[in-house]
Amino acid sequence: MFALVEIWLVASFLVAWGGVVAAVVRDAHARVDNPSAARAAALLAVVLPVVGGALWLCLRPAETRLDRRERRLVISAYALDEPRSVPAPAPAPAVPEPQQAAA
Numbered sequence: 044m045f046a047l048v049e050i051w052l053v054a055s056f057l058v059a060w061g062g063v064v065a066a067v068v069r070d071a072h073a074r075v076d077n078p079s080a081a082r083a084a085a086l087l088a089v090v091l092p093v094v095g096g097a098l099w100l101c102l103r104p105a106e107t108r109l110d111r112r113e114r115r116l117v118i119s120a121y122a123l124d125e126p127r128s129v130p131a132p133a134p135a136p137a138v139p140e141p142q143q144a145a146a
Contacts, residue, residue: 063096
């Protein structure tokens with residue numbers, strides 16, 4: 044009975060480990076341009092079973108490559124829409140102080 048539980052626990056651990064490795068590899072390829080960095084992240088997940096995946100979550104870039112590309116395109120589109128030089132607004136005329144009547 045205990046042998047069956049042990050086999051079940053080991054099999055569950057191996058499946059979870061494989062899932063973490065697959066998730067890290069997929070996420071690394073989506074976020075990193077350098078293939079060596081993606082391989083290093085995968086190696087980290089393989090060598091350190093659960094800690095490697097958690098470490099990748101802490102060290103990974105904030106944006107995916109697609110998000111970065113989209114952000115750059117939006118910024119360049121806004122830069123094209125803006126006029127090159129905007130004249131400064133004319134200063135407001137000075138308002139004279141009201142004079143007090145002699146009482």
